Amino acid sequence: MSKGILFDSRLCIGCGNCSEACREAHHLSGKLNPTDLDADNFTVVKRVDGYKVRDFCRHCLKPACASSCPVGALKKTAEGPVVYDANKCIGCRYCFVACPYRIPRYQWNSTRPQVRKCDFCVEKQKQGEATACADACPAEATVFGEREELLKEAHARLEAEPQWYFPKVFGETEGGGSSILIITSPVIVKKALIYPTIKTPLPDLTAAAHNQVPFVGFGVGTMLCGIWWLSKRRNEVAALEALLRKKEFDGK
Amino acid sequence: MANNNSKPLTRISTAAIGLAVLAIFAVGLYATWLRFSRGLGATTHLSDSVPWGLWIWFTLTRVGLSAGGFILAAVVYLFHYERFHSIVRAAVLTAFVGYSLVAVELIYDLGLPLHFWHPLIYWNIHSAMLETAWCIGTYVAVLGMEMAIPFTEGVGWKKIADRLKGLVVLLALLGAVLSTLHQSSIGTIFLIASEKMSPIWYSSWMPLIFLASALPGGLGFLVMELFMAEKFVHWRFSPELVKALAKLLLGTLAAYLIILCADFTRLGKWTLLANDPQAAFWLGLETIPGVILPIVLLAIPAVRNSRIGFRIAAVLAVLGLFMNRLNFTIVGFLLQSHARYFPTWQEISITFMILTLGVIIFIVAAKILPIFPAEHEHEA
Incomplete structure (x- = not known):
């Protein structure tokens, strides 16, 4: 009471x-x-x-x-x-x-x-x-x-x-x-x-967004890690392909 | 000054700028003395009904303007877009200076500035402001480490610089996560003021809107700083960089506009807007020159790829962010409470001094540290 x-x-x-x-x-x-x-x-x-x-x-x-x-x-x-x-x-x-x-x-x-x-x-x-x-x-x-x-x-x-x-x-x-x-x-x-x-x-209005913070942080972090890996891989593959093409060209 | 074309005219304008800076600091420091010796009531027009004014407006705007730092670090180190590599350090410097000024400005605004460190030990985990403060604080530490790379390079501590360079990906990742969180948390701060803000601006999407508006604002400010840097360091925008940045700016502006329109439709704000000419005026002042006009400009390839068109669009995006944060921190509240507020000369002069301080720090750092790539230095 x-x-x-x-x-x-x-x-x-x-x-x-x-x-x-x-x-x-x-x-x-x-x-x-x-x-x-x-x-x-x-x-x-x-x-x-x-x-x-x-x-x-x-x-x-x-x-x-x-x-x-x-x-x-x-x-x-x-x-x-x-x-x-x-x-x-x-x-x-x-x-x-x-x-x-x-x-x-x-x-x-x-x-x-x-x-x-x-x-x-x-x-x-x-x-x-x-x-x-x-x-x-x-x-x-x-x-x-x-x-x-x-x-x-x-x-x-x-x-x-x-x-x-x-x-x-x-x-x-x-x-x-x-x-x-x-x-x-x-x-x-x-x-x-x-x-x-x-x-x-009123605190519930804040909480609706505020409570998402850990998930947003984790989600954005994971997504960016994925993008980092994918874009790195993409560049590596592109570089390798360029190298192969060059070799092929040199071979001819 | 061998590298400067020391024409008489340049000398005169340099002297004029120097005098203006001196005047700004003289007035600003006098206002500073008044602020801390007499209190907020004697030196500001803040009141119980207008608790946040010019300083908070600039502080929140500055956080948005500093978004370029995390965007460029993420684009270069996480997305591997090498074409932006030449400006990533400038972006990090812009953010580092920006957040340092946020701290300075907050000291002026806090009623008990000597307690500024309290959020370190007294935690109310339900407070959006505590979360924002912590995210900004840790992000400044990340920026400090990112800045340590050009610093150690400049001083000649090569080993430390190389060690730090191994961390860039991790720092970019931390920076992007912490920035996403605090840029949006500033929107969360306003969620509790549900009926004290004009419904034109209040929305449960404010966290998203704050984040989405910070992206073009931050990019625009970075572009402004880069154009300024062209005058002080031997670095020039390449046409390719203008093209790439203009597209990025256009993309973020368009995304922001779409989110804003979706929110207006979702909450039925269009009719509200039609019946509230005052709010419509302020919203128009924010979105027409600050969002829609730069989108139109950047959508035209000839304008987008020209230096001047790109530069104007960037300035407009920055003004748009300023107006947006003004509406959120001051106008939206005044429209609801019918209170009045206009800053005092002390508030204005201190704001100008901090602004000038930021420009000076940026120029000095850009000149003495290896911020811009060395190979371009020999071109000009």
Whole structure:
């Protein structure tokens, strides 16, 4: 069993306590009420026509960032969090290219920049505590718990208020699913929510080609050896034939 | 300078080129100092929504442009096509310089350049980028051994040179396998960005498309370098070599175009293209002057067998590769995210400096090492 967060747009009052608690828990210098993520704001509340939705790392079950990182600086832990190790990171920013949610933020103004994003309060979780954002939410719009249970709860809420919600638990299957689950309104889905439309985990797209590498390498190598032998033989035969023809000619 | 016709005009133009090079290095080195003392944010227009820019574009293009090295080594040593023998060392030199510059350029682009060696010890075997890095790294070692032949010959270590010559077939084989793998793996790198790239460029065939586009681009760049070398060393294209290389270039361009069209048909991209004028514009900029026009030129025997026609086709193929990699690394992403990007003067000047550095290394190496066959040296 792994942990998850359920965010429910219908219950969100837009107070921004989650964002503030996150900054406090991670000692971030980010400003109050940010409108977008940055290196010092790991979660924001986005507003569209009176509707609200949180934007933060979804902690994918099969994260694109972790599979793309050449040095394994990003990792999915069994408990749920996708964590970052700055000591391994080389700063190639492939994770920025890979992330379907456009989550990672960089310390562009630093000469030793790190990749910054929500860490699912991994340290608090180790103490058996809930995430800072879930603790701080006064409206129970952000709930921390077992992902499986939250998923059931999310579906129950969709069934209870079908006219309010977009009929989908985002994060259940999109891009292979994520630890973070979001239920929200059709307006948000239309205007503010970024989600992969495919259900295939994104790392599988890479794997389809990547797993062929040994076979391609071996196949190309074998083929070239064959060509080397054949073309060598062809030249030898041609040279021999020329020699024979010359001898024949000389003989006459 | 007995072998140079030292007319006054030549002296003036030499001085002008020298001054331009000095200026490029002065600005480039100043930009380098700014880049490493102030960070990426202060010196580039890269951002969270545009994480890869000019430098990555040039790096990926350069890898493609260096494909001539493995193609010629394979054609001469594995396919036994002796008529290309006179340029195989020049091709290997081109690749060796190209990949060295890839390393230089990556140091600029990495956020933590001091960690550049981490892929040696920290492995994420699922990462297409790790595989690419390893294939390129080992291929540079292969190129180093191939370059050691003219080097040891030039220095006069005949015994070592002869030993190394016994390895050429093995090195050509390793080079061809490693190049096939990393040229295509660069396409694999983009597979994970399925919905962040314009569907005009995204395809599960990207590994094949990257490999297939690198072949004419790499050959074209080699031809450009050879025409440049004619000015500095006593070596001239023979009409037979022009003929043979032009056919090879035509063949690789045609193969690439067929693969591209097959992919468009397979994924139904033609209708997509008709409804997306912006993407159509950029794709047109890439394929019409960079693929279709050189095919048309090379298909005409009179053009194909003329020096100037052949040279123009080669330049077009190189520009085509540049545009192709631009679309894959930058344009395809911007069209999807609607973000904006134009490089800073620091990004541009550093790119120019690295480019100039490559040309200088190539010319110096071609002049002091036995890169071109000796018998031709006495002809001119």
